Amino acid sequence: xxxxxxxxxxxxxxxxxxxxxxxxxxxxxxxxxxxxxxxxxxxxxxxxxxxxxxxxxxxxxxxxxxxxxxxxxxxxxxxxxxxxxxxxxxxxxxxxxxxxxxxxxxxxxxxxxxxxxxxxxxxxxxxxxxxxxxxxxxxxxxxxxxxxxxxxxxxxxxxxxxxxxxxxxxxxxxxxxxxxxxxxxxxxxxxxxxxxxxxxxxxxxxxxxxxxxxxxxxxxxxxxxxxxxxxxxxxxxxxxxxxxxxxxxxxxxxxxxxx
Amino acid sequence: xxxxxxxxxxxxxxxxxxxxxxxxxxxxxxxxxxxxxxxxxxxxxxxxxxxxxxxxxxxxxxxxxxxxxxxxxxxxxxxxxxxxxxxxxxxxxxxxxxxxxxxxxxxxxxxxxxxxxxxxxxxxxxxxxxxxxxxxxxxxxxxxxxxxxxxxxxxxxxxxxxxxxxxxxxxxxxxxxxxxxxxxxxxxxxxxxxxxxxxxxxxxxxxxxxxxxxxxxxxxxxxxxxxxxxxxxxxxxxxxxxxxxxxxxxxxxxxxxxxxxxxxxxxxxxxxxxxxxxxxxxxxxxxxxxxxxxxxxxxxxxxxxxx
Numbered sequence: 001x002x003x004x005x006x007x008x009x010x011x012x013x014x015x016x017x018x019x020x021x022x023x024x025x026x027x028x029x030x031x032x033x034x035x036x037x038x039x040x041x042x043x044x045x046x047x048x049x050x051x052x053x054x055x056x057x058x059x060x061x062x063x064x065x066x067x068x069x070x071x072x073x074x075x076x077x078x079x080x081x082x083x084x085x086x087x088x089x090x091x092x093x094x095x096x097x098x099x100x101x102x103x104x105x106x107x108x109x110x111x112x113x114x115x116x117x118x119x120x121x122x123x124x125x126x127x128x129x130x131x132x133x134x135x136x137x138x139x140x141x142x143x144x145x146x147x148x149x150x151x152x153x154x155x156x157x158x159x160x161x162x163x164x165x166x167x168x169x170x171x172x173x174x175x176x177x178x179x180x181x182x183x184x185x186x187x188x189x190x191x192x193x194x195x196x197x198x199x200x201x202x203x204x205x206x207x208x209x210x211x212x213x214x215x216x217x218x219x220x221x222x223x224x225x226x227x228x229x230x231x232x233x234x235x236x237x238x239x240x241x242x243x244x245x246x247x248x249x250x251x252x253x254x255x256x257x258x259x
Numbered sequence: 260x261x262x263x264x265x266x267x268x269x270x271x272x273x274x275x276x277x278x279x280x281x282x283x284x285x286x287x288x289x290x291x292x293x294x295x296x297x298x299x300x301x302x303x304x305x306x307x308x309x310x311x312x313x314x315x316x317x318x319x320x321x322x323x324x325x326x327x328x329x330x331x332x333x334x335x336x337x338x339x340x341x342x343x344x345x346x347x348x349x350x351x352x353x354x355x356x357x358x359x360x361x362x363x364x365x366x367x368x369x370x371x372x373x374x375x376x377x378x379x380x381x382x383x384x385x386x387x388x389x390x391x392x393x394x395x396x397x398x399x400x401x402x403x404x405x406x407x408x409x410x411x412x413x414x415x416x417x418x419x420x421x422x423x424x425x426x427x428x429x430x431x432x433x434x435x436x437x438x439x440x441x442x443x444x445x446x447x448x449x450x451x452x453x454x455x456x457x458x459x460x461x462x463x464x465x466x467x468x469x470x471x472x473x474x475x476x477x478x479x480x481x482x483x484x485x486x487x488x489x490x491x492x493x494x495x496x497x498x499x500x501x502x503x504x505x506x507x508x509x510x511x512x513x514x515x516x517x518x519x520x521x522x523x524x525x526x527x528x529x530x531x532x533x534x535x536x537x538x539x540x541x542x543x544x545x546x547x548x549x550x551x552x553x554x555x556x557x558x559x560x561x562x563x564x565x566x
Contacts, residue, residue: 011369015366015367015369018366019352019363022355022363023355094352095348095350096350098350099352099364101316102316102412103368104335104336104368104369105367258317258318
């Protein structure tokens, strides 16, 4: 029996968020390096290297095109990793949640706090990449800062399904499947490197169902300084993935921890 | 908040079913305010499941369950604010120091940071860890971790303290330290519920206790009363094989015998009868002693090994 009652939102979720923020603060160096180093290398290597030959893509300088795609990709990556590896560590080997559940904090608070935390980490890494892109002259306008709430939303959207994987997982190996079968295809197909309009038509339909497509479609124009087309469609898709994922994740974590 | 009056924990017909296994089969319990109450039973008896239900960590299949006069499901948060839990496993937060562990835990109760900064040094002093305040959890010994977990359970100044096997795996020094802390908590008016496998511990700490097995209540009462009600006054332990027919023709009447492997336990109310048995076995090693809670426990739950 799975308890699918709707999630309850309470201030206790923030205590869980704060716990993670306090741990992160002391390991900030390594964490930022990891989540920011890889996209940075890709960006400089591919952006400058390929950019010389490509010049513009869809009317945007390739470096800018790639930088805006990487911001969305990194938001997905950072949130998913945190919601899988780190949440699993706290749930299983470290028994952190077992201790937390001895306090007034409940399962719903834990999951919501964790999702907010994952989104926050996405925000940090996205901001770092945006900063680098700005310094390298790849950002259109100061209005690019409106990308920040969209990065947070993207992080939340991806954290929720990843946390479902964690709730179902019996070990870390399981996450490799999700990484290879779900995240990598999105990285390749959802418009990070090229516009999805260049894909064969059936594929174009398929990628419309993948949330990274919508994250890229939101973040890219804001970084470039162009108006966003279909703003509410993209926001709704991300929000739906996040909220429905959260609901399922909470139900599954309840089943796992409250037996 | 004044200490609670009357009954702190009350359950009626408490049941828990996992699939087709009935882990808890209709328990009635009353834990009076200010008491140290023991929940005893062999492995798999349903102690942990009962404890988890009492704490609202596991939904019950059936039955009524009230803490502080309130239903566990409906008043979970309020009950949590008045309860401190010392779990069996070490689930201290390894990412933080000793003092930080208390601070983070206090945060979950939304205790103000001013109050926390006041309370943390006091608690560390009580559990004698003040000098380790800034150390990492990984540098603590098992006994220190246990004391820190106890300090953590006290962060919200609870009215009810729950200990799940508080001294399992500890050396005698650490165990005595925990006992002394439990006594201290009792003197300060807190109600205590504990599970243990150590009958000596239960005899020393508990005012009242229940023995459960297969999810059912077998006996309850004060330790001394239980010994009186369920066991003879004395026992003779005999090690090694006995001469043939010895058990059938004991040199005295009114004796009861239990056996585990090649050990025999002869129970009786008269020391003379037991000494006569010992005298008839000059070759065997015999130990004559008064019976205790362990004898009651084994009598009620049987001597066969548990999974």
